Amino acid sequence: MRRLEALQAIYPELERRVVVTIMGAVAAELQSLGHRPGFFYLQHAMGIASSIGLGIALCRPELEVVVLDGDGSVLMNMGGLTTMGRYRPPNLTHVVFDNESLLSVGGFPTATSAGSDLAAVAAASGIPATERVSDVDAFADAFNRALASDRLTTIVAKVDAHYEAPARTKGFVTDLGLLENRFQFARHLRSLVEER
């Protein structure tokens, strides 16, 4: 499955939620579908996007938080899965796009290309629900099940190691400034809290 198609399939749900992504293709492709003030793209600090999502979910149980992670990032913070499994906020959904490579730095294969199974690691870390999917329909079903459930879910979605820079994107750099995104996101979350 193409990651862009997977993102398209869940975009109507993402639009209404708080979303934290990793850097690279995931960030650029989600922006190409339409940036929203509730989307934060962690353009570095590899590994801790899931920790940021966990922090938001624990501090604001009334918000629904989605983390869009990747195999390279999870491998850099595998202990973070055990922290998520320990606190397991029900308002958090954790998607891992697993293209078995470090795509944005030349496509070098990660350990998942040699059999490391991140869904099994997540389950063994105590994440209460895990899914492993490899086509768009199964991914959308798993994602909707995760949203409807009140359990932290990690969905490992096997995707192609393929990336074509969307329009107005140079390589992986979009026209949204890092800090513009960061301050807009914080302000948006504050407005969500004030609405309640």
Added chain:
Amino acid sequence: MPVSVDSSRIVYDALKACGVELVSALPETWLVHLIRMADDDPEMILVRLAKEEEGVGLSAGAHFAGKRSAMLMQNHGFLASINGIVSGAQLFRIPLLMLVSDRGTFGEPDPWQTEGGLVTEHVLHALRIPFERLDTREQVAPRVAKAMTLAHASNRPAALLLGRDLMWEEGA
């Protein structure tokens, strides 16, 4: 265990006084009472980490969610968190209050702590992270409050080094 309960209480109260609602921590000897106090406090969100760098993400998430937070860690944990601090907290301008137990200084009996003690302040300087030491009980409340104020005014990390004379009650 000669870790000072009274000093730990003063540090914990100082965190509460400046509005901290989430603490992330990885246990080390000098921090045991502080972590227990956070665990016993029904108003505090305590997140026990596998590795300290996660705490930078937790604090960023807490900040986005409108809550003040603090990281509790040993100086070796600070050293283990540096990429998260630089390309997370500094790149994205996150106010980040770090309380770092400063092991490996004068009086350190554990050989394995001694290298970290030599480099901690230099690394803080290199990262341009403003810091002060907490060596006496009188220093704690004002310095914690001022560090929190600066972290939020600058949208950057600020650090407090917990010293042996504050945290340890037996002469080494």
